[in-house]
Each structure stands twice: as structure tokens, then as C-alpha cells.
Amino acid sequence: MSDQKMTLVELVEKYRSIADFLNTHWPLKDKQQQTFARIMKLVEELGELSDEILTSMNLARDSKIAKFSQENMQDEFADVLASLILLAIELDIDVEKVMRKKITFTRERFGMDSKRSMV
Numbered sequence: 001m002s003d004q005k006m007t008l009v010e011l012v013e014k015y016r017s018i019a020d021f022l023n024t025h026w027p028l029k030d031k032q033q034q035t036f037a038r039i040m041k042l043v044e045e046l047g048e049l050s051d052e053i054l055t056s057m058n059l060a061r062d063s064k065i066a067k068f069s070q071e072n073m074q075d076e077f078a079d080v081l082a083s084l085i086l087l088a089i090e091l092d093i094d095v096e097k098v099m100r101k102k103i104t105f106t107r108e109r110f111g112m113d114s115k116r117s118m119v
């Protein structure tokens with residue numbers, strides 16, 4: 001795998017082509033059904049990530065704990081982020097723009113730029 005950094009914009013663009021592929025190969029009835037499918041997929045993937053985290057904390061069946069791997073947990077995290085990006089694309093959300101806004105909001109909320117700028 002490449003060590004080259006990927007920006008958030010590049011990440012979303014890569015998923016835009018995946019979204020186009022998915023929509024072409026598995027078309028759904030309409031936009032509403034497509035959005036519904038995307039949000040349900042996100043919920044499914046969150047469940048799978050939760051399952052991996054619980055297993056990592058030994059809060060699962062012994063047979064599952066025996067099969068736990070950090071790599072599986074990372075894969076499930078990636079599935080969550082991928083599903084979230086696909087949902088953003090479906091909802092025409094500019095991920096970079098809204099995250100910049102959210103970071104500014106959060107920094108202002110906690111006074112991170114005015115108080116001791118240690119954070």
C-alpha cells in the first residue's frame with residue numbers, strides 16, 4: 001500500500017467513483033430508496049464495528065474472542081467511514097466544507113484559539 005497521504009477531498013472523490021459504480025450496477029427505484037439503503041448500510045457497519053470493539057474488550061463469546069484481530073477491527077472502521085462518505089455523497093454534502101465549519105465551531109466553543117493555545 002502507498003505511503004502517500006490522501007486528502008479528505010481525494011478520499012471523497014475516490015468514493016464518488018465507487019458510488020457511481022454501485023448506482024450503475026445495483027440501481028434502486030429512486031433517490032429516497034437510495035438514501036435509505038445508504039443509511040441502513042451505515043447502521044449495519046456501525047453494528048459490525050461495535051461487535052469488533054466488544055470482542056476486543058472480551059465482551060463476546062469465547063469463539064469470537066479467539067478469532068479477534070486488530071486488522072478486522074480496522075476493516076470495520078473503514079467500512080463505517082466508507083458508508084458515511086457514501087451517505088454524504090448521496091445527500092450532496094460537501095464533507096470538507098462541513099468539517100471545516102465543525103472544527104471552527106468546536107475550537108470556538110472550547111475557546112481553543114483564545115485561551116492558552118496548548119491544544
Ligand SMILES: [Mg+2]
Nearest residue numbers: 045048076079
Ligand atoms: Mg463490515
